[in-house]
Amino acid sequence: xxxxxxxxxxxxxxxxxxxxxxxxxxxxGGDSASAEGDVTNLTIWxxxxxxxxxxxxxxxxDEWNAxxxxxxxxxxxxxxxxxxxxxxxxxxxxxSNDLPxxxxxxxxxxxxxxxxxxxxxxxxxxxxxxxxxxxTIAECTYDGELYAIxxxxxxxxxxxxxxxxxxxxxxxxKLESYTVDNPIxxxxxxxxxxxxxxxxYVGTHIIMDHGEGxxxxxxxxxxxxxxxxxxxxxxxxxxxxxxAEAVETTAYLADLIAKGYANVDPITDEFLNGACATxxxxxxxxxxxxxxxxxxxVTYYPVxxxxxxxxSPCGDWAAAVTNNCSNVDAAGEFMQWLMSTENxxxxxxxxxxxxxxxxxxxxxxMAAYQxxxxxxxxxxxxxxxxxxxxxxSYATFSTAYAEAMTNIFSQAASNGAVEDSYIQxxxxxxxESFEEDYNTYYAE
Amino acid sequence: xxxRVQLSPRKKGERAAAYVFSxxxxxxxxxxxxxxxxxxxxxxxxxxxxxxxxxxxxxGLANYVKLLADSDFWLALKNxxxxxxxxxxxxxxxxxxxxxLVAKKFRGVSVFRTMYFSPQLTSMVxxxxxxxxxxxxxxxxxxxxxxxxGLGMDPINFLSNxxxxxxxxxxxxxxxxxGYQMMIFLAGLQGIPGEQYEAADVDxxxxxxxxxxxxxxxxxxxxxxxxxITMIQAMKLFTQxxxxxxxxxxxxxxxxxxxxxxxxxxxxxxxxACSAAAVFFVIVVAMSLIMQKITADK
Numbered sequence: 001x002x003x004x005x006x007x008x009x010x011x012x013x014x015x016x017x018x019x020x021x022x023x024x025x026x027x028x029g030g031d032s033a034s035a036e037g038d039v040t041n042l043t044i045w046x047x048x049x050x051x052x053x054x055x056x057x058x059x060x061x062d063e064w065n066a067x068x069x070x071x072x073x074x075x076x077x078x079x080x081x082x083x084x085x086x087x088x089x090x091x092x093x094x095x096s097n098d099l100p101x102x103x104x105x106x107x108x109x110x111x112x113x114x115x116x117x118x119x120x121x122x123x124x125x126x127x128x129x130x131x132x133x134x135x136t137i138a139e140c141t142y143d144g145e146l147y148a149i150x151x152x153x154x155x156x157x158x159x160x161x162x163x164x165x166x167x168x169x170x171x172x173x174k175l176e177s178y179t180v181d182n183p184i185x186x187x188x189x190x191x192x193x194x195x196x197x198x199x200x201y202v203g204t205h206i207i208m209d210h211g212e213g214x215x216x217x218x219x220x221x222x223x224x225x226x227x228x229x230x231x232x233x234x235x236x237x238x239x240x241x242x243x244a245e246a247v248e249t250t251a252y253l254a255d256l257i258a259k260g261y262a263n264v265d266p267i268t269d270e271f272l273n274g275a276c277a278t279x280x281x282x283x284x285x286x287x288x289x290x291x292x293x294x295x296x297x298v299t300y301y302p303v304x305x306x307x308x309x310x311x312s313p314c315g316d317w318a319a320a321v322t323n324n325c326s327n328v329d330a331a332g333e334f335m336q337w338l339m340s341t342e343n344x345x346x347x348x349x350x351x352x353x354x355x356x357x358x359x360x361x362x363x364x365x366m367a368a369y370q371x372x373x374x375x376x377x378x379x380x381x382x383x384x385x386x387x388x389x390x391x392x393s394y395a396t397f398s399t400a401y402a403e404a405m406t407n408i409f410s411q412a413a414s415n416g417a418v419e420d421s422y423i424q425x426x427x428x429x430x431x432e433s434f435e436e437d438y439n440t441y442y443a444e
Numbered sequence: 445x446x447x448r449v450q451l452s453p454r455k456k457g458e459r460a461a462a463y464v465f466s467x468x469x470x471x472x473x474x475x476x477x478x479x480x481x482x483x484x485x486x487x488x489x490x491x492x493x494x495x496x497x498x499x500x501x502x503x504g505l506a507n508y509v510k511l512l513a514d515s516d517f518w519l520a521l522k523n524x525x526x527x528x529x530x531x532x533x534x535x536x537x538x539x540x541x542x543x544x545l546v547a548k549k550f551r552g553v554s555v556f557r558t559m560y561f562s563p564q565l566t567s568m569v570x571x572x573x574x575x576x577x578x579x580x581x582x583x584x585x586x587x588x589x590x591x592x593x594g595l596g597m598d599p600i601n602f603l604s605n606x607x608x609x610x611x612x613x614x615x616x617x618x619x620x621x622x623g624y625q626m627m628i629f630l631a632g633l634q635g636i637p638g639e640q641y642e643a644a645d646v647d648x649x650x651x652x653x654x655x656x657x658x659x660x661x662x663x664x665x666x667x668x669x670x671x672x673i674t675m676i677q678a679m680k681l682f683t684q685x686x687x688x689x690x691x692x693x694x695x696x697x698x699x700x701x702x703x704x705x706x707x708x709x710x711x712x713x714x715x716x717a718c719s720a721a722a723v724f725f726v727i728v729v730a731m732s733l734i735m736q737k738i739t740a741d742k
Contacts (some may be wrong), residue, residue, distance in 0.1 A: 088709040091494045095714065116495035200584055210690050264604045267577065267585045275584055399710045403692065410693030413581065414605040437711070441493050 040071045040330040046104040047086045047317065048077035049351060052287070056350040064337065071330045076100070084211045087395065094118060101325035102335065105148060106212060107139040107315030108388035108398070111234065114142035115392035115442060119320040121145035125332035126339070135314045136356040139387045149335060150318035151344040152353040155377035155385065156208075156217050157312070158184060158302060159271055159285060160278045162295040168196040168277070175299045180379045183300035183310050186221075186252055189278070193261035196277035203261040205270050205279035206253055207409070214402045216388065217280055218253065220311035223386045225249045225304040229401070230434070234391030235443070237434040241401065242427040249304070250405070250423045254412040264413035271296075283377040287352040298373040300380060314385035316353060354378050393438040400433035481725065484718045492715035494708065500715070507719035517720060519695050520703035521727075527614060527699065528678040535618040535674055536667070539625030544659075546626070547633045557630070561623040568620065572687035575616045579603050579688075603689050606696035613684045613697055621677070625670050632666030633659070672735050679728055700724045 048054070057075050065072050080086045087109070093099045105113055113119045123146040129137050133153055140148040162172050170192060178184050184192075193203025208217040215229065222228060227245040230237045240246065256262040263270065271279040272292055279285075280301070289296055301312040319338065321331045337343065345363030348355035354377050360366050361378075369378045391397070404426040412418045451459070488507055492500040511517050546557045563571060579602035580586030589599040602612040640658050649657065660667075682701040685691050691698035691706065698706075704724065708717030 084710055088705075091709045091712060094495055095497060097497075113495070116493070118495055202582070263582050264601065265576075265581055267580060267582075273585075275582065396711055399706070403690075406690065406692045407694045410601075410604040410606065413601050414607070414693075433711070440491070441496070 038070055040327045042071060042073045042102060042325070042327070042331055042334060043100040044073065044075040044102040044104070044319075045078055045090070045100040046075060047080045050284075050287070053347070053351040056347060060338075060343065060347075064334065068334075071334060073334055080211070084399065097324065099322040099324040101322060101327075101331050103320050103322050104317045105320050106317055107136075107150065108212075108390065108394045110140050110148045110318060110320065111142045111390045111392050112395050113320060114145075114147040117323060119147050119322055120325070120328060121147055122149065122321055122328075122332060122335065125336055131341070131357045131359050133356050133358065133381065135381070135385050135387050136316075136318070139315050139390065140318050142390070148318035148320035149339055150316050150356045151339055151347045152316045152351060153314055153356045153381050153385070154282055154316040154353050155312055155314060155380045156220075156280060156282050156301060157376050157380065158189070158278055158299050159281055159289070160297050160299065161271070161274070161276075162297050164201060164274070164277050164294065165192075165196060168198075170195055172297070175297060178299045180300055180376075180383050181310060183303045185305045185308075186302055187305050189302045190252075190256065190261065192278065193256060194259070197259075197261050201274075202263050202270075202276045203278065204256060205266055205276040205281070206256060206262050207264070207266055208281065210406060211402060212398050214405050215398050216313055216315070217282075218405075219388060220301055220313050220386055221253065221304070222246055222249045223311040224307060224309050226307055228386075228389065230389035230391055230397065234389055234393075235438065237397065237431045241397075241434075242424065242431045246427060247420055247423050248306075250408060250427065251418065251420055253405075254408050254418045254423065257409050258412035258415070258417050264409050283354060283374065284352040286373055298376045300376060310384045311386045312380035312384050313388075314381055315387050316356070354381055391438070392442045393434055396437035397430065397434045400430040404430050484721050484725070486718075487715050488719035488722045490715040492713075492718075494712040494714045503715070507716045508723070510716065511719050511723065516695060516698065516703060520698045520700045521724075523610060523696070523698055524679060524681065524700045527610060527617075527681055528675055530611075531614050531617055531621075531678050532671060532674045534614065535621050536625060536670055538618055538622040539670065540629050540663075540667075542622060542626040543629035543633055544655075547630055557627075560626055563620045564623045568683040569687055571616070571620050572684050575612075576603065576688045579612055579616075604693050606692075606694040609689055609693060609696045613681075613688065617678075617681070617684060621674065625674060628670055629663065629666060632663045636662040668735075668739050672732070672739075675735065676728070676732065679731070 046057075054077060057077075061073055061075060078086050078089055087106075090099070090103065090105075099118070103113075103119065105119070110119075126146055126149055129146070132149075136150050136153060137146070140146055140150060158175075160172070160175055165172050165175075175184065189204065195203070197203040206218070208214065219229060222241070222245070225245045225248060227240050227243045229241045229246075231240055257264050263276070267273065267275065269288065270276045271281065271285070272288055274294065286298075300310065303310045319335055321328055321335070325331050339357070341357055341359045342363065344355050344357045345360040345365040348360060349365040349368070354369060354374075355361060355366055361369060368374050388394070389397070408418055408423055408426050411422060487500075489502060489504055490500045491503045491506075542560050546553055546560065577585065578587045579589075581589060581599060581601040581604060583589040583593040583599050586599070586602075588602070593599055600608060603609050636659065640662070641654060644654050644658050680701055681699045682705065685697040685699055685702050686705075689697045691702050700720070701724075704717050704720045707713050707720060
């Protein structure tokens with residue numbers, strides 16, 4: 001009896017372990033492309049977004065699935081939680097061999113996934129990319145191959161509450177007079193913020209979120225002041241994010257918080273809720289602000305007084321095919337359809353971001369980009385957009401930078417000032433993390 | 445030479461039934477505890493980038509050497525210990541006080557019991573989001589700071605000041621957790637024979653003496669149980685710093701589990717994170733053994 005029980009236990013254990021370990025098997029809920037008969041099932045992962053884009057996906061996938069019974073596509077929307085929750089979910093899926101077929105990755109992460117073999121080249125499905133804007137193609141290319149493709153670009157500008165600024169005695173026409181080549185300067189923004197900070201309002205809003213939103217929205221400040229985060233070849237951060245210029249840029253931002261002109265822990269939709277006079281925010285807020293109870297406007301991204309060089313953010317989430325996809329051709333065919341001019345136009349309109357295809361702007365859905373306020377973002381993209389660094393160690397950089405900035409901003413808020421030496425120390429820490437990761441895994 | 449004991453068919457049947465009934469629990473324990481622990485120790489001696497599961501290399505004890513020299517690791521350990529030392533007594537005393545309040549029989553007592561227990565029924569993520577808003581540094585949006593300003597005080601950057609962030613999390617955690625321990629204490633209090641209190645009254649004991657010489661000794665077992673589970677829960681602190689502070693500011697709320705998580709999944713150093721997890725596992729097991737020893741002595 002005892003022997004029988006022992007044998008039974010051993011069998012059950014072996015079976016349970018097999019069930020747990022079989023990442024590629026059919027038991028994992030079909031996260032990889034699976035073919036049943038002649039049907040290929042593809043899965044997509046993408047960060048969840050506002051209702052309009054969620055509805056767009058439902059409608060479009062219904063359309064595709066009805067027309068293509070042989071390739072059935074489903075999508076899972078995953079929350080980002082204003083931080084790195086989505087990226088961490090992907091990392092977990094890599095360890096459990098549970099990746100979807102098509103994965104949306106943020107622009108600067110394309111190199112990271114490509115360098116590690118998580119995504120596969122899709123160049124042959126997009127041989128003619130001339131209709132896509134250069135910054136998108138640059139961001140989605142690694143080692144000469146296209147690893148992802150994006151329907152949209154992104155841009156960030158300065159929103160302002162016209163009603164409130166007028167109440168503060170600020171001349172709003174001044175903001176309306178700025179051009180893409182001559183935007184508001186840092187010092188002018190600081191003066192505005194000082195004038196409009198009261199018990200009820202802070203002058204501005206600079207913290208997009210506590211994850212990638214920090215390096216994304218603030219990078220143009222650094223570039224405008226003379227130094228990017230990382231070298232152009234993506235191999236070093238030393239002398240870049242910890243340079244004297246970068247310390248000066250960070251000190252300017254920290255000073256806005258130290259003086260109480262910006263909140264260190266802003267609430268969600270701070271501008272919409274009438275708690276800040278201006279905000280540095282993406283084009284998607286144009287849709288959010290349809291609910292605003294005040295008159296508002298948008299002007300170009302602020303520029304460094306030192307150089308006067310206008311720079312603005314760009315780059316967006318792009319679709320990539322993972323190494324877990326067993327039918328790359330089916331995924332490629334789906335992505336060709338997804339990135340058609342018509343789909344790109346309606347997708348961009350639904351998600352309130354500029355389209356990544358030039359031809360999409362001729363579509364009626366994109367007509368709003370020819371007019372103010374969305375034209376501001378389009379103009380920036382055409383004139384001074386700077387893509388984030390292309391380096392396989394971007395994930396490490398982003399985390400370390402976000403952590404350092406949070407520390408610096410906290411110190412500013414708590415003490416009412418931050419020493420340059422503290423900023424230097426924090427940015428040196430970012431360099432240390434970056435270099436360690438790059439030299440360990442990617443340096444030749 | 446040992447003599448093999450012959451079991452009766454009935455005894456044999458009972459033993460077989462015992463094996464069968466314990467099998468699901470044993471399987472779950474092996475699958476979700478033993479196997480992960482073995483894997484953690486195994487991977488801790490490899491350089492393993494999370495995005496490169498097929499490209500791992502043996503590095504011996506290098507991860508452990510690096511870990512012991514990592515100031516963030518020691519800081520995370522210090523923060524975890526600080527949280528545990530403060531939150532365990534705070535939460536237990538609060539829970540006992542609440543239990544004694546609601547143990548009394550009066551009209552509407554069940555309403556109070558439900559109210560004190562209700563934070564337990566809500567997800568910690570929801571509670572953390574809620575308290576992030578309550579703690580917001582701006583008096584226009586943060587309720588607590590609005591009250592402070594209303595009282596003529598300066599607003600406090602609860603979550604963005606390294607000096608206050610952990611204490612803010614401790615307060616909120618004790619508030620959230622006390623309801624559950626209250627229910628356990630309540631069960632313990634209701635198990636104390638009424639005669640003992642009557643005898644104490646006859647002897648002329650004051651309320652304090654009743655508590656000290658009747659209530660506490662009778663609750664000894666419950667107290668040890670509550671302290672043990674609270675301590676283990678406290679050591680695993682993750683959700684609150686993850687949602688409310690992301691381990692900041694200045695790593696003031698970075699706990700061991702949060703540290704392991706960021707190293708493993710944000711920075712992708714899976715092997716290194718495993719070494720931290722292995723060390724932390726040893727620490728938690730050691731603390732549990734010490735608690736067991738104390739319990740056995742009692």
